[in-house]
Amino acid sequence: MADANGGAARDATVSDHSVADGIDGRWSRALLVAGAAVAAVAAAAYLVALATHPWKTNLDGFDLQVYLGGAHEALHKAANLYSWHYRNDLGIQFTYTPFAALLFMGGLAVPFKALMGLVSLVSTFALAATVWIAFRELGWRPLAARLGATLLVCGLAFWTEPVQRELYLGQVELALMGLITWDMFQPDRRRWKGAAIGLAAGIDLIPALYIVYLLLTKRFRAALVACGSFLATVVIGFIALPHPSVAWWLRLDFFDASRTGFVGDQENQSLRGIITRFAGSVASGEAPWLVAAIIIAVVGLAAAVVLYNSGRSWGRFAGFLGCALTTLLISPISWDHHWVWIAPGVALLVNAGVRAAGRARAGWLGLAGLVLVVYGAWPDFWWPRAGLLQGGLISYAPAAVFAHGDNPAYPEYHWHGWQILAGNLYLLGGLGLFVVMLAVAGILLRGGGPALLAIPVPGRRRASTA
Numbered sequence: 038m039a040d041a042n043g044g045a046a047r048d049a050t051v052s053d054h055s056v057a058d059g060i061d062g063r064w065s066r067a068l069l070v071a072g073a074a075v076a077a078v079a080a081a082a083y084l085v086a087l088a089t090h091p092w093k094t095n096l097d098g099f100d101l102q103v104y105l106g107g108a109h110e111a112l113h114k115a116a117n118l119y120s121w122h123y124r125n126d127l128g129i130q131f132t133y134t135p136f137a138a139l140l141f142m143g144g145l146a147v148p149f150k151a152l153m154g155l156v157s158l159v160s161t162f163a164l165a166a167t168v169w170i171a172f173r174e175l176g177w178r179p180l181a182a183r184l185g186a187t188l189l190v191c192g193l194a195f196w197t198e199p200v201q202r203e204l205y206l207g208q209v210e211l212a213l214m215g216l217i218t219w220d221m222f223q224p225d226r227r228r229w230k231g232a233a234i235g236l237a238a239g240i241d242l243i244p245a246l247y248i249v250y251l252l253l254t255k256r257f258r259a260a261l262v263a264c265g266s267f268l269a270t271v272v273i274g275f276i277a278l279p280h281p282s283v284a285w286w287l288r289l290d291f292f293d294a295s296r297t298g299f300v301g302d303q304e305n306q307s308l309r310g311i312i313t314r315f316a317g318s319v320a321s322g323e324a325p326w327l328v329a330a331i332i333i334a335v336v337g338l339a340a341a342v343v344l345y346n347s348g349r350s351w352g353r354f355a356g357f358l359g360c361a362l363t364t365l366l367i368s369p370i371s372w373d374h375h376w377v378w379i380a381p382g383v384a385l386l387v388n389a390g391v392r393a394a395g396r397a398r399a400g401w402l403g404l405a406g407l408v409l410v411v412y413g414a415w416p417d418f419w420w421p422r423a424g425l426l427q428g429g430l431i432s433y434a435p436a437a438v439f440a441h442g443d444n445p446a447y448p449e450y451h452w453h454g455w456q457i458l459a460g461n462l463y464l465l466g467g468l469g470l471f472v473v474m475l476a477v478a479g480i481l482l483r484g485g486g487p488a489l490l491a492i493p494v495p496g497r498r499r500a501s502t503a
Contacts, residue, residue, distance in 0.1 A: 070186030101207025107131030128441030135274035163215030231263035239270025303436035331477030337363030434460030
């Protein structure tokens with residue numbers, strides 16, 4: 038796959054044509070117009086919602102306030118950083134690394150509304166950059182086609198609940214997603230490739246799984262750089278905030294998932310969340326989750342490596358998203374807004390649909406549409422004051438609010454019927470995509486090339502497959 042931007046795809050041996058080979062200028066222009074229209078409508082609707090609703094309805098910044106509160110505590114009462122509770126609520130604590138607390142100190146110098154606006158802009162840019170890199174790595178060479186596809190997917194993904202929730206809370210997940218994606222697809226020959234991944238792991242420990250993925254795909258220098266970058270953040274934390282660093286790293290505070298509140302909370306769309314809800318208590322769900330997480334981690338990373346080594350032009354990006362999906366599933370806490378990774382996932386599915394023909398094309402594009410429906414920002418239609426934002430199908434199941442610890446009376450333990458499906462929907466959707474990934478990896482291992490994976494380019498003869 039040719040890569041006009043010098044991405045990592047130059048380092049791969051590819052066997053199928055770029056999407057560009059089958060899209061002429063007319064279709065590129067049509068895609069650009071369609072993408073621009075969808076993105077413009079999404080942006081206009083969001084701006085109208087901002088203008089017609091109170092600020093806190095759309096940009097509350099609750100999580101950002103927790104970050105700043107933790108940074109303030111680290112600055113003035115460092116020893117209390119990991120015993121501090123936001124607004125004295127037992128279920129809300131600072132849950133990032135000491136190094137992250139140092140970074141968040143910079144936000145204390147900016148007026149909160151201005152900071153929220155800046156975070157929203159950075160998050161939106163990170164979303165667009167991630168999808169742009171996705172289509173670049175998937176072989177969308179003409180700038181018009183790539184830009185059109187990027188605008189189309191971003192416009193649709195912007196109105197999914199994870200993205201809207203991310204913006205509402207003032208979260209950092211979109212920024213971390215963009216940072217990790219950018220770094221992962223630097224050319225392997227770049228000396229400092231991996232540094233940003235290590236930095237991300239130094240802020241939020243979960244991205245450390247990408248370092249394991251780098252090792253498994255034999256990109257040892259990048260993995261070594263990532264480890265060095267990560268260790269640098271730990272050392273900086275110990276130097277600047279020694280007491281919190283001892284608590285976080287040596288007393289294993291980072292392993293205590295209950296710091297974020299009730300582990301079985303509806304918004305925790307991870308394996309641990311669903312297992313806890315079915316087990317009926319946090320303690321009863323811990324051991325089964327550990328077993329399930331280990332199995333999913335091994336199988337998921339193995340499938341991601343198979344995709345990476347497939348020799349297909351889309352294999353590297355598919356392998357990377359396989360690692361991201363595995364991370365979301367096995368993390369003890371994967372809040373609803375952590376599922377912003379569906380945006381590059383939709384890009385991958387759209388690419389598969391465009392490259393395929395007949396029923397395979399309909400299947401891939403239909404799956405992309407289904408993902409957007411499952412994770413869509415659907416409002417609570419029965420609530421007369423519900424706005425356009427902050428909705429999602431998971432909200433159709435009752436949930437404990439700001440809960441902490443454990444209590445058999447929490448509504449998540451008593452779901453039934455439709456509530457079970459709605460309340461676990463993001464995790465179930467992720468498991469469905471995980472099965473698709475395993476199926477594709479299995480086909481590749483068998484050396485097969487059925488229509489599902491041959492993905493001929495539109496308007497050209499079927500490309501040979503590896």
